[in-house]
Amino acid sequence: MTAAQAPYRTRADEVAAALGTDAERGLDGPEAAERLTRDGPNTLPAARGHGPVARFLLQFHSPLIYVLLASAAASALLGEHADALVILGVVVVNAVVGFVQESRAEAALTALAALTRTTASVVRGGATVTVPAAELVRGDLVELAAGDKVPADLRLLRTDELSVDESALTGESVPAGKDPAALGETALADRRNMAFSGTLVTNGQGAGIVVATGAATEIGGVHRLMRTTGAVQTPLTRKISRFSRIVTVAILVLAALTFGIGVLYGRPPAEMLTAAVALAVGAIPEGLPAIVTITLAFGVARMARRGAIVRHLPAVETLGGTTVICTDKTGTLTQNQMTVTAVLAGGREYTVSGSGYAPAGTFEQDGRPVRVAAHPALRETLLAGAACNDARLFEEDGGWRIAGDPTEGALLTSAAKGGIGDAPPRTAALPFTSERRFMATAHDGGTVYAKGPVERILELCDDQAGPDGLPEPLDRAAVTARAEAFGGRALRVLAFARAPSERLDPLPRLTFLGLEAMIDPPRPEAASAVRACRDAGVRVKMITGDHAATAAAVGARIGLGGEVVTGADLAAGLPPERIDAASVFARVSPEQKLRLVRTFQEAGHVIAMTGDGVNDAPALKRADIGVAMGRGGTDAARESADMVLTDDDFTSIEHAVEEGRGVFDNLVKFIVWALPSNIGLGLVLVAAIVANASLPILPLQVLWLNMTAVLVLGLPFAVEPKDEAIMRRPPRDPSLPLLTRALTLRILLVSGILLAGSFGLRYWERVQGASPETARTIVVNVFAVTLIAYMFNCLSLERPLLWRGVRRNPWTAVSAAALLAVQMFYTYTPFMQRVFHSAALGLGAWARIIVFAVAAYLLIEIIKRLQRD
Template identity: 40%
Template sequence: MPELSEPKSIAQPVRALGLTEAEARARQQRYGPNAVEATPPDSWVRVLLRQFRSLIVAVLSGAAIFSFAFHDYAEGYAILAVVLINAGIGFWLEWNAQASMTALRRLGQTTARVLREGQVRAIPSDEVTVGDVLLVEAGEVVAADSRLFEAQQLQVNESTLTGESMPVSKTLPATAVPPTEQTGGLLFKGTAVVNGTGRATVTGVGGGTQLGEIARLMQQAERTATPLEAKLARLTRQLVMLTVGLAGLYVLLGLWRGKPVHLLLETAIVLAVAAIPEGMAIVATLALAYGMLRLAHRQVLVKRLAAVETLGSTDIIFTDKTGTLTQNQMAVHTVWLPEAQLTFPPTTGHMQAVAAGEAYQRLLRAAVLCNNATYSSAHPEAALGDPLEVALLALAAESHFAVADVQAMTRLAEQPFNSDTRLMATLHRQPNAGSLVTVKGAAEDVLRLCMRQQAATGALPLAVAEQAEWLLRAEQLAQTGLRTLALAQRIQTDENPTDLARDLTWLGMVAFLDPARPEVIPAIEACQRAGIRVLMVTGDHPATALTVARQVHLAPETAELTITGSELAALLAQPAVPGHGLQQTCVFARVSPAQKLDLISYYQQQGHVVAMIGDGVNDAPALKKADIGVAMGLHGTQVASEAASLVLRDDSFASVVAAVEQGRIIFTNIRRFVLYLVSCNLSELLVVLAAGLAGVDSVLLPLQILFLNLLTDVFPALALSVGKGSRHVMEQPPHDPQSPMMRPTDWQLAGAYAALMTAALLGCYYVARHHFGFGPATATTILFYGLATAQLVHVSNMAGSRHRHFTDNDVLRNRYVWLALALCTILLLLSYYLPLFRQLLGIQPLTLPALLLVLVPAGAVLGLGPLLHHIFSWRKLPTRHIGAVTDRVAARAV
């Protein structure tokens, strides 16, 4: 932890004058800027070089080098063009995401008020230095860690550090205690002043603050590769191994047969180009970018493209409480009058009648008068003061109470709240005669004063049982995490301001709670239906955390177990077995930033994909450590936004559910177009390999294969990647993060599709040569266009559901698929009719019989492809589902 006292080398500043400008500059040189060290953005060179770090790029670059060595310059330049196009798209997307976050940081720069040479000056917060006299007041953010030497009713919201939604009162003298227990006169950088004023001596800046310590912890938290990145990398390795193995096998067989080495190497290049789907990286990037644009319309800023898909496989979501599940502002939850209890908002007619009664009106009058906050129902966001006092004014306004008329009563005296009496009292002149004393404070202290009043006036005192009953009610409210205030009053004939808190009449109690966000309950229920476990992790009190968890349906009403930070270390050390304590609770309270990291690591080691949602500085390390970090961008801290992969611009938990849904759709689309690409490229590989082994050379040229891969692969695959997906995607469990992109049955299905196209194509090639007597160049042209049309119609086999009618699936309802097919058809026609394309691709004129042969492979794919799809889809069905499917089929037959 950073030191919380003034450095010994610094003399006590002259508090009346502050530092001189010369001394301030000297200390800025010594202690550095008052800026938390952020991870520096990568240079454009580093971002660009990162685009070339893949096995596919290495293999294609090797193929280009061999092409240049054999003087096949057109092929070499074409391969390099593919590599550069892919790198350019990736660079553009990543650089723009980085630039947007840099702009966000610039918008977050603030100023601070300091005393320099006896004058108050507003300076950029990063120029504040150790020894400065810092001036703070309600509505400001503390610019640096400081020690107070003056404070007037100063209260600071430290929820960004501790998770506590209630402000902390700052009194003198300060004591060095952990921030989770801070009650003294220490101010921390990044916390918000909600009430009062103060002056403090700066003791730490930049990395020497509590904020800086957490920032260092955040930088130590390493971010692992996302599941999508890992799966695509694994698929790339598999394709490269397949390419190298088959190409090596072909070369060895050719050498054994005595074929020239340069011809074998040229064919190996063709095999490499055919086996690797060059468009896969481009399409995957654009699919994620399209998902990013969709989420942008839902106010979600995506900093890392792969993070969109990660939410699709997330099965654990850690969420902060304050500011994430709740609104980080207090509101009245319960009003307990002598004759009735009101829970807000009152819904029944009886409760509404009680709210209109005289007892409730007296309580509201006391709540408005014994109050120093400012509130306007027209602009509630501009309220200032103690959150409990703001909540009381908001309650009066919502109850249509005449707030302005009551506030017009002249205040004659005030007894401020202090830790000894634990209450506040005010004296007001009444419009007619006499004066009114209003009091609010801790229930036991106010009750004690009310009993003395009744005894002094000769009235029967509150019975011991009645007093105990009120104290029990207060204790019950406190145990459920509610903050309570008691209110009382006294009417007197004079305006004597001495000893205000005496001889009081009991009015009742008010209980407060940081209210849940309205969109949280349906969002959490959607997560639970989707098989996602939502866990609350907060620095707040266990009772408060459990109450909020019940309110938002994160925990059942019967749930009692919460785990605190002090209990966590022992549980994390235990083996993860069924019935383990961590499996039985969904609420973790009094948890430090370091313990959040331990929790995330624990679940990651169990094979879970973990998302973390937070808004405070204390959440930043966990946001970075998690597989996917989601920060609240509207009212969250800059440090949290820096650490996260996703930033919610509307601070809505429902946006997280939208991101999860979009992530699942993207993963399904990516798996679909990967199957399409692999099956198409395998068909090219098998055609070249089978023809080569049969002694037929150059059935497909490298430029022809590149043209196919950049045309028929990219555009249909791109169309598949932007499908809207099934509306039932959130009713299914998360996909297994350990499952590869291509499962064994997917490889088998891709192989079956490729074998079908290969058999049809080679059959057409044989018929063209031996039945119609076409030459090798014409037969190659037939093979080229036959493969192109077969791959185009093959997109229809990527149907999204195996249980719907053939014409009612995600593919045929995707308008982009039809646009892609039309575009590819136009480009194929141009390749036939434009002389430049014909020369580069070696295209020969085709007669009517040749054109009919071109259509044969497409007809085979259309006719037999759906049959293969249903066969392998049935094989992929879990045994427990086969009976249900059989029953549905039988019912339809009847």
């Protein structure tokens, strides 16, 4: 491996030599232009997706739609133009609904490419120039300063207090300090001598040589993962697809048998083709796509009110079937805002309440609140943190923000909580460097403050401040032990000291003041949300790029204990049972996140993946449902996800799981209610052909039933309230079919009831001398009224819920009344009689229909009771 291929393991001058560049003057202009022509621009490949016309045409790519289109063509050939137009209208309406709901394809790649659209300060031929980042080439010498976005992957040559926020790429919760010294083999997040494309310089300045551009950068690697990672079908779409294939085959077989039997009986082929079309149209649940879409859309609206925006409709149902939630740590379970939680001053330990950058909180000692002004050592420690500080804390858009390093922002917040105002004006400063390993500032009034790692600050001190602020002997062992105790809780620790002096050169001997310990704290509601998910049978696994100790500490605080598995463990190869048992995965690369999601999916789990960084995007895309953070997340993460949390609150995922389960329950109720109509219509037609009788219902009448009864009576299922115990039951087994055996038997039973009622009442009318039009109108209304009664059966699939069901969902009564009104219009108006070949019915006919429907309702309730017992 050459120096240019593994630059972090090679000295900077060797990298420059390998790339043919000068570490001081950079590349010459002509050489840079030649390399740009040879290697191409520093951009990521653009996303390729279907255009709007192709996306619309794809809505017709379904076996059931093919059967409907063939039925429309057959109707047109037979001269039944009205039938053909109605069938085509149904198909087009469903296609338009699907097209409107489909989200933008591959938008994540566009978002990733946008990360490199910036400018860069480059040294070419010894002169510093500003060029578009797209024109950078390998070997270019790039200068960095605070606020810059790193334009390409750089091997750093020199640094001056340089810190880079790499959380979007690595998951590291605090900016990474940079040092140009060569390293051994190390993980991506620990490569301190590299600066990666798309990350943000938070402090200091530096310079580095471009070692990778475009698709060859680390962010380009994430881009490649995105392009090679296919989005998976949701469990609902997989089940609906399988259901569609089974129904299509069954319909074609039955239609062919119907046609063949009729021809064998000597009936005209044209009449049998009409019968086959009627069978196909009757058996296909044309209203199912519309009701599924409407039910999902209602779920989307309810979830939006609870802080979750769904970008792909089937994702609503997927959450209800989730068995494992793989969640990022930084910004998802935590606030991505460093917070001081403990202070050691004057030999006493204080706890600090409040989280994030909002300066609201209290100091306590042994559980009792204290006034900072009454504790001189504590006050001086907080003042040192505010004075020896380059960050700025400010309020914006109703929230508190920082400009600068998050660690220094946490120090400003803790000082503000203690009532510390502005520090005395600064007169001089010694910045932090990798050689010096501390920062010191001099201020008006003759005071010097210093901060840095504990061991380094202790080297500079001769004594320590006691509780009253006065000097006393320094107990190095006690301070070190307390710092190690903080570190054992995964807290980041900084030490502070002071001296009465106006000068920093030479630096006087210091008096040790105290320690401030901080962490990126868990969100206050994260622990309860994790507990609620577990109560619902959903396992939660934290997958982060942060250090193992930090991940373990956060995991313990939110209820995710047990073994911590690292990226190195995964690379070495772990048995599947250890991976399955672990709840915390740390120092994990984007490729390993993706591999973990695939591993859990191969084990049969339905995976929800949450995240906010570029490094999360491939796993978000691969998961059964990707959930991105709306406030703190990157564009790449949001565009890869199926759902975006507007409040970045993990609790919203718990609410979404609840909503998803409710949506699935409502879809199952609707399917159990709707399928008997389609199966029953098919059975009626097959029975008529086998019995060599005339068609009891015409294709156009079948379409009327499917589109009026199914849509009007199906709508109440979309707004059916959730079961009270919905989050106290385990998630459904993803391997189970959409319908259980008991529900399938119930569907077949109701289909048989509709068959019996249709033939029985039709036969009665024909014996009484009724016309074929009247007999067919009887069949249409038997189906309509019985489906009204059966709707009340299906408000609960386990127990009777008639009057209580109407009270909690009054739309059931409205829909029943609406369908009765529509059927009156169908039965009695001359226009409908001409178009649909219907006829008026007498009171006796209606009485028989209603008695039959009530009997069917009572029979189904008895069957439910027997199945429940």
